[in-house]
Amino acid sequence: MTAPPSALDAFVHVPLETFYPRHSDPSLNNPSERLIVPLPAPLFNVPSRPSLLHKIVVAHLSSLRAGTASTKNRAEVNFSGKKIRPQKGTGHARLGSRGSPMLKGGGRAFGPRAKGPDGWKRKINRKEEQLGLRVSLSEKWRSGQLAVVEKLGLDQPSTRTLREKLVERGWTNALFITGDSTNEIDERARWAFELSSGNLPDVAVCTNVFDMSVWDIVKRRNVILDLEAVDSVIARIDPDGPWLEEDWEDIEDGEFEGEEIQDLYQAREDAAQEIEKRA
Numbered sequence: 328m329t330a331p332p333s334a335l336d337a338f339v340h341v342p343l344e345t346f347y348p349r350h351s352d353p354s355l356n357n358p359s360e361r362l363i364v365p366l367p368a369p370l371f372n373v374p375s376r377p378s379l380l381h382k383i384v385v386a387h388l389s390s391l392r393a394g395t396a397s398t399k400n401r402a403e404v405n406f407s408g409k410k411i412r413p414q415k416g417t418g419h420a421r422l423g424s425r426g427s428p429m430l431k432g433g434g435r436a437f438g439p440r441a442k443g444p445d446g447w448k449r450k451i452n453r454k455e456e457q458l459g460l461r462v463s464l465s466e467k468w469r470s471g472q473l474a475v476v477e478k479l480g481l482d483q484p485s486t487r488t489l490r491e492k493l494v495e496r497g498w499t500n501a502l503f504i505t506g507d508s509t510n511e512i513d514e515r516a517r518w519a520f521e522l523s524s525g526n527l528p529d530v531a532v533c534t535n536v537f538d539m540s541v542w543d544i545v546k547r548r549n550v551i552l553d554l555e556a557v558d559s560v561i562a563r564i565d566p567d568g569p570w571l572e573e574d575w576e577d578i579e580d581g582e583f584e585g586e587e588i589q590d591l592y593q594a595r596e597d598a599a600q601e602i603e604k605r606a
Contacts, residue, residue: 338365339372341473343554346492347480347516364475364557370565371473373465376458380541383459386449387542394446398438401426406433456541460564463544472549474498479505479553480516481523489523493530500529502547504536506555536563 343362406425414421422429428436451459467473481489493499503524508514524530531547533539536559544550552560561568 338368339468340365341468341475344474344476345478346476346496346551347478347520364554366468366557367561367565367568370461370561370568371465371468373458373461375466376462379455379459380462380545383451383456383541384545386451387540389447389449390444392444392447394443395441396439397441398435400436400438401428401434404432404434457564457566459541460539460544463541464550464560464564467544467550474549474551475557476551476553478513478516479503479520479551480513481519482516484519484522486523486526489520489530490527493527498530498549498551500547501549501551502531502533502543504533504539504550504552504556504560506536506553506557506559508555536560539563 340363343364401424404426408424408426411422411425412419425433427433464473490499493501503520505517505521508517521532521534524532529547531543533543536556539560
């Protein structure tokens with residue numbers, strides 16, 4: 328269990344693990360020599376907001392409804408409109424048509440009507456969605472269920488091999504988030520990983536961070552990022568913040584102030600240089 332949220336921390340740390348190739352860097356398999364990936368604390372150590380997560384998840388699931396549920400009222404059922412029995416003299420209650428909602432097989436009173444998928448949509452503001460992503464990722468980090476791996480891939484598509492690897496690491500119920508790669512070999516290995524995960528019901532692969540939702544994160548027990556997806560996820564959850572490498576010049580020019588941000592980028596730069604040195 329990691330430390331509770333603190334406004335004094337500039338960044339949080341996630342150990343860098345290896346997944347593919349299995350022994351690409353032996354030091355990554357040794358906990359004492361494992362590299363650390365620093366992540367911005369204002370994004371990955373946000374206080375819990377259960378009510379916000381509930382609101383976003385309910386809105387997301389509502390938007391998935393087809394909106395085609397429909398029932399027939401007494402005017403639409405396939406019965407005659409002829410009066411069943413006389414109004415008076417029978418000793419029974421008065422009844423009109425055979426399609427009365429009181430009778431078996433009659434129309435339904437105040438039943439659901441088709442309104443289309445847009446009728447179930449609930450509005451979620453853009454900033455609410457971004458905050459929800461930060462809260463959900465922060466919850467994963469605090470519970471130790473957020474991991475960063477050097478690469479995601481397989482030598483060849485094999486669901487059995489992938490399942491064995493995931494069972495070994497305890498990632499049987501996980502969301503994998505991948506970034507863009509210009510290396511053809513890594514791209515082919517990642518394609519094999521994505522193809523192998525198609526038959527695993529509790530495993531999801533997100534290749535585009537802009538398709539990632541709060542429901543995708545809270546639905547799975549673990550969230551695993553590859554190293555190339557870290558900056559993309561940061562840009563997704565806070566596009567206006569000074570967290571990416573292209574913003575470093577603005578920080579040096581004084582646009583963004585604060586020793587915490589300076590320390591954060593210095594730590595990230597040192598970690599990137601160490602990773603390149605060991606590659």
